[in-house]
Amino acid sequence: xxxxxxxxxxxxxxxxxxxxxxxxxxxxxxxxxxxxxxxxxxxxxxxxxxxxxxxxxxxxxxxxxxxxxxxxxxxxxxxxxxxxxxxxxxxxxxxxxxxxxxxxxxxxxxxxxxxxxxxxxxxxxxxxxxxxxxxxxxxxxxxxxxxxxxxxxxxxxxxxxxxxxxxxxxxxxxxxxxxxxx
Amino acid sequence: xxxxxxxxxxxxxxxxxxxxxxxxxxxxxxxxxxxxxxxxxxxxxxxxxxxxxxxxxxxxxxxxxxxxxxxxxxxxxxxxxxxxxxxxxxxxxxxxxxxxxxxx
Numbered sequence: 710x711x712x713x714x715x716x717x718x719x720x721x722x723x724x725x726x727x728x729x730x731x732x733x734x735x736x737x738x739x740x741x742x743x744x745x746x747x748x749x750x751x752x753x754x755x756x757x758x759x760x761x762x763x764x765x766x767x768x769x770x771x772x773x774x775x776x777x778x779x780x781x782x783x784x785x786x787x788x789x790x791x792x793x794x795x796x797x798x799x800x801x802x803x804x805x806x807x808x809x810x811x812x813x814x815x816x817x818x819x820x821x822x823x824x825x826x827x828x829x830x831x832x833x834x835x836x837x838x839x840x841x842x843x844x845x846x847x848x849x850x851x852x853x854x855x856x857x858x859x860x861x862x863x864x865x866x867x868x869x870x871x872x873x874x875x876x877x878x879x880x881x882x883x884x885x886x887x888x889x890x891x
Numbered sequence: 892x893x894x895x896x897x898x899x900x901x902x903x904x905x906x907x908x909x910x911x912x913x914x915x916x917x918x919x920x921x922x923x924x925x926x927x928x929x930x931x932x933x934x935x936x937x938x939x940x941x942x943x944x945x946x947x948x949x950x951x952x953x954x955x956x957x958x959x960x961x962x963x964x965x966x967x968x969x970x971x972x973x974x975x976x977x978x979x980x981x982x983x984x985x986x987x988x989x990x991x992x993x994x995x
Contacts, residue, residue: 714895718903725907725930729914734922741926748907748933755900755944760952767959768933772966779970780922783977832949840949841956848953852960859964867971869978 710821713754713814720807721747727803734780736800738773743807745769750814759834900941907934920983921973925966932962 724743731737745768752761841849911930918924936955943951973983980987 711895714900722903722906722910725910729910729918729923729927729930734920737923737926741929744930745933748937751903751937752940755940757940757944757952760940760955763956763959767963768929772929772963775966775970776922776926779973782974783983832943832947832952836949837952837956841953845953845957848957852957855964856960859967863967863971865971866968867974 710754713818714751716810716814717747717750717754720744720810721751724804724807735777738776738780739804742769742773743804743811745773746808746811750811750818754818756831758831759837897941897945901938904934904937904941907937919986921976921985922983924985925969925973928969929962929966932958932965 721744724740724747728737728740728744731740745764749761749764749769752758752764908931911927911934914927914930915924918927936958939951939954939958941951943949943954976988977983
């Protein structure tokens with residue numbers, strides 16, 4: 710189990726370094742996702758399975774997809790590349806190796822967990838939920854308000870301003886264009 | 892179960908935080924800076940979970956869930972700001988945003 714921690718920690722550090730140092734934003738994001746998966750493995754073997762699942766669902770799932778959408782909307786970092794470049798082995802070989810290491814970790818954990826007794830340090834999702842909605846219920850309310858503020862703020866900031874052109878001005882433009890053509 | 896000394900675990904979280912900090916300081920692309928902030932958030936949450944696992948308390952995981960909500964809000968607002976920035980300035984380089992700088 711300790712070896713798995715060290716392997717996952719090494720994968721997380723390497724992929725985070727590659728993500729920070731990368732040139733192409735999409736590649737960096739994929740490395741960041743590998744890093745989050747490795748951190749999720751660490752959470753799992755530390756006895757926090759609920760947090761490990763949340764890490765994958767929310768971080769690697771929702772937040773990173775948001776990043777990828779924005780990068781694709783901005784369409785930066787992809788101009789100099791052609792599709793033949795994407796299929797070269799050096800594009801996918803390092804992420805594949807790192808994720809394969811995590812897969813081996815995962816299979817090993819599944820194989821040994823069947824026999825190993827899990828006791829003591831594990832904090833079950835049930836306990837977390839009970840604590841979340843009894844002791845920390847005020848925090849849940851505040852988090853809800855924060856998320857509402859985030860939704861409103863993101864909508865307000867992300868809105869593109871409509872160009873309001875009066876129809877007479879529009880006609881004038883059309884006339885101008887016609888004049889310039891003549 | 893895992894028998895790694897807690898110092899090693901905290902050290903790992905610290906290394907991850909350090910990488911995020913270095914990325915935030917070195918990169919000038921806003922998307923990379925935001926990703927670095929994500930890494931730092933993640934490592935800070937990891938310290939909560941490590942501490943919670945060490946004392947077998949639920950509070951660490953509850954704090955991580957709250958941190959997740961904060962991170963989601965922060966990312967959505969920051970990405971909207973990045974969209975507006977790209978719309979206005981046609982660049983993602985933060986050094987280009989120097990309209991308030993005094994030019995001689």
